Amino acid sequence: MKAKLSRLLGVVSGPVAPMILTGALVIAFGGFAFMALLPNHHNG
């Protein structure tokens, strides 16, 4: 468990971490914005 946590912390503080986290943010934003465009969402 501790090793897994260390590896996770290693990823989020490594050189590719900014790209991974920014990518996650873009996906979250894009997902919610796209949902706002769906007709069912609007007409619900």
Added chain:
Amino acid sequence: MGNQYDDSYITFRHAVNLALGKGLVFNSYERVNSASSFLYTLLLAGLYRVGFHDLEAVSAIIGLLSGCVIVVATARLAGALSRSVLLPFIAMLPLCVSGSMTGWAVSGMETTFYAALVILYLVSCRSGMTTTPSLVLLALCLITRPEGIILWISAIAVELSERVSGLRHSGLLKCAAVGVSVVLLQSGLSVWCYGSIVPQPLELKRVALYYHLTFAQSFRYVRDFFVSRFGVISVAGTCFAVVVTLRNAVQCSLSWWNGGPAPSSADPEKRSAERVCLLMSLFVLGSMASYLVGPYSDFGRYMVPLLPVLAVVSVLLFKSASDGIRGLLPEHGRSAVYLIGLLLVVFGCHQALADQRELSAFFGRTARHQEARKSLGMWIEDNVPKGEVILSSDLGAIAYFAMNHDFIDVFGLTSAAPLTAIKQRNWGAFVDELKRRKPSWVADTGFPDGRLQSFEIVGFPQHWFRGLPFRESSYLNLYFSGNQVVQQRTTTDGYVFRLVKIAAAAYEQRELE
């Protein structure tokens, strides 16, 4: 796709008219500038001209792309200034799932496009505030929204503070020259095309009761938007902005008093970061002040562009706080910081998801209204003879889907006559104009009891606008037994959208029926 916020269709109609060579106008019979953003309208007109005719889809794509630019640029700026990877994520995640960011991005309005320009300008300022990209982006912000002036004034204040502190001398004039040139050029164009410096929406917001809040109401509205929806970044960001501004003001005063340069880092990168921090802090405080004294906007639309900037400045406060915690708790500092970070993310996302639910409900209602307005607009386009003028107080989608018809907007957003009459404190002048033109149709929002919004405004304008004398009787009662309801759409929330053929005799009535 489609069914966007009604005001965006006003911009779409201006863009289509511009692309078709009719000018940046809403109606063919008069020149009124009621588009909410000059640059955004130009962009839509250009895209329409090259073949992208579905402006609902085009505007949604621009909003989506602008939103992605905001996310990447904000994370990058916050990461570069704080030298942290996780903190920008903590500050940005609630924004990315919030309804205010995602809903307005696809609303068809210029909100997200403007916010992207602002954050790109701040990113470019890291390499220098007077580089060509910075100055170009500042000019673009200025011609996108009137609020761009706050950014320009903040930039001038930063340059001025550096000059007073004896740190740098070259930027002030360039920055001032860009702003003055853009404002003069835009004002000149506006006077030449429309005969007025102030755009019609700004004129309207000065007199319409809908947009007018007292200072106490504005304070509650601004507080509720920022603290209830984005509490973490708003409180942290505003505190940071106040501290940075005060510290800089003290440093400038001391430097001016002593007659020597202010203490500053020798590292150019650190100095550039300090400059951007001051710029963002001034922009945050200036924007907050403008929201307190400025007009009301639906669901904080005017406040959305500040959110990414608040996220960046809040990250800088989080960074100082986390460094402090690690210093105080050498053994458990790292765990404490992660725990606090986790709590902030959970709390921030909880607020943002509540915002998402509320904005989804709002845009859902908007969408149902738009379906009704669209169908009325399409019916008008297909069935009403081209030369017949249509009365309304609900112009957006109705007018966009009836592109070949002219409208009289009794609310004064897209027609000049009502505001002219209000400025002269003589609503009778507008009533005379109506009697002369005799619009033969009204397409408008109505109420279940049969009343129509535009008839109410024509009759009792003092209930809608400031500055008109109180009058007990109706100025003009257009409810007339000869009127004929031709089309009617009822939405689930009780609004009724009607198209009514107005009997010519209605304009001859003198007494309240």
